[in-house]
Amino acid sequence: GLQMSEKKKTILVTGGAGYIGSHTCVELLGAGYDVVIVDNFVNSKPESVRRIEKIANRKVALHGVDACDPIAMAKVFDAHSIDAAIHFAALKSVGESVSKPLEYYRNNVDSLLVVLETMRARGVRHFVFSSSATVYGNPHSVPIDESFPLSATNPYGQSKLIAEQVLRDVLLAEPDWKIATLRYFNPVGAHESGLIGEDPNGIPNNLMPYVAQVAVGKLPKLRVFGGDYATPDGTGVRDFIHVVDLARGHLAALDTLFKQGRSVTVNLGTGNGYSVLDAIRAFEAASGRPIAYEIVARRPGDIGSCYANPAAAERELGWRAEFGIERMCADQWRWQSGNPDGYPADAA
Numbered sequence: 173g174l175q176m177s178e179k180k181k182t183i184l185v186t187g188g189a190g191y192i193g194s195h196t197c198v199e200l201l202g203a204g205y206d207v208v209i210v211d212n213f214v215n216s217k218p219e220s221v222r223r224i225e226k227i228a229n230r231k232v233a234l235h236g237v238d239a240c241d242p243i244a245m246a247k248v249f250d251a252h253s254i255d256a257a258i259h260f261a262a263l264k265s266v267g268e269s270v271s272k273p274l275e276y277y278r279n280n281v282d283s284l285l286v287v288l289e290t291m292r293a294r295g296v297r298h299f300v301f302s303s304s305a306t307v308y309g310n311p312h313s314v315p316i317d318e319s320f321p322l323s324a325t326n327p328y329g330q331s332k333l334i335a336e337q338v339l340r341d342v343l344l345a346e347p348d349w350k351i352a353t354l355r356y357f358n359p360v361g362a363h364e365s366g367l368i369g370e371d372p373n374g375i376p377n378n379l380m381p382y383v384a385q386v387a388v389g390k391l392p393k394l395r396v397f398g399g400d401y402a403t404p405d406g407t408g409v410r411d412f413i414h415v416v417d418l419a420r421g422h423l424a425a426l427d428t429l430f431k432q433g434r435s436v437t438v439n440l441g442t443g444n445g446y447s448v449l450d451a452i453r454a455f456e457a458a459s460g461r462p463i464a465y466e467i468v469a470r471r472p473g474d475i476g477s478c479y480a481n482p483a484a485a486e487r488e489l490g491w492r493a494e495f496g497i498e499r500m501c502a503d504q505w506r507w508q509s510g511n512p513d514g515y516p517a518d519a520a
């Protein structure tokens with residue numbers, strides 16, 4: 173536990189009401205950090221914050237503002253003594269980014285710049301950034317090392333590449349910053365309480381939420397995009413990582429920044445590749461429900477295989493993923509079956 177003399181650190185979590193942010197807030201609160209959430213609820217609901225508080229049995233400070241708004245962000249920093257920021261806030265739909273590039277660049281780049289500028293003005297120098305395996309584009313081989321070439325095939329991915337470039341340039345110019353750039357693979361699952369989880373708007377784009385909605389009877393069948401990849405069963409292979417493992421990676425990153433004063437760029441994945449058909453079978457076993465599916469054409473922009481070499485995260489952060497695909501599916505199912513329509517909207 174914390175010593176009386178040890179002041180609890182306060183972490184600003186932008187996008188803290190969202191999928192990965194909410195799970196990270198639970199872990200932060202459990203570890204004794206104070207948490208300040210900034211979220212404009214463009215892709216989440218305030219109910220997730222109430223559930224974070226319920227799980228942790230602690231309060232968080234919530235500011236329902238846009239991280240791109242410098243005046244609002246200055247007020248957030250005025251209201252709290254912030255020690256570090258974890259910046260989750262972003263728009264994240266690959267397909268939507270192709271049709272709305274200006275919205276994606278504006279939101280994802282501006283929010284980063286405003287958070288960094290506000291931090292700099294207040295002397296806050298510890299920063300954790302949500303990057304993505306998408307920065308590897310179509311990798312020449314797997315597993316993927318941090319040293320692989322970076323590229324983007326859509327505005328979402330390009331916004332992450334731009335963000336990483338901004339962070340590298342800031343570190344070169346102002347070495348007193350301590351920055352962790354975390355490249356997530358495919359987060360799935362939910363908190364074991366079943367109280368928080370991923371709550372996509374409309375029909376899910378991503379595999380696991382789609383599978384979960386087929387299992388619960390909300391969608392009739394999964395379309396498996398491509399059965400002719402150069403993978404063991406022909407379907408796409410991904411590095412699914414339990415969202416609680418991913419959340420804990422952020423605490424490990426904060427520790428590295430605070431205690432070792434080192435900046436890092438690392439993959440957060442398990443190192444294990446599972447195919448779409450493997451994921452379907454694991455979900456059927458966890459839920460006891462059949463998943464109807466048909467194999468259809470490839471989805472444009474998809475790649476065959478994508479999984480991490482997670483060794484750098486273990487070396488640099490002392491972190492590794494603990495949960496396997498069975499647990500990911502069991503927790504995803506508990507969330508989906510307990511909350512078939514996601515979080516309730518706020519009574520106005």
Ligand code: NAD
Pocket residue numbers: 186187188189190191192193210211212213214215216217237238239240259260261262263264279283302303304305356357358359
């Ligand atoms: P999410 O949409 O559930 O969470 C993002 C949160 O940010 C939402 O609550 C949204 O309302 C909020 N937000 C967006 N723009 C904002 C703004 N301008 N001001 C304030 N709040 C804002 O997404 P997630 O899956 O939790 O992703 C979190 C981060 O991780 C994102 O940066 C995303 O790009 C990145 N990431 C996600 C995945 C994934 O597969 N989920 C993979 C790699 C990287």
Ligand code: WQD
Pocket residue numbers: 264266303304305306357358359377378379380382394395396397398407408409410448471474
């Ligand atoms: C996984 C596999 C699909 C849906 C995306 C982003 C990436 C990152 C994580 C943010 C693929 C197949 C999917 C379906 C299917 N996000 N699939 N039927 O594409 O690996 O990564 O989310 O940074 O940038 O691109 O994840 O869950 O969409 O797909 O067959 O209805 O499932 O083809 O092989 P992806 P995904």
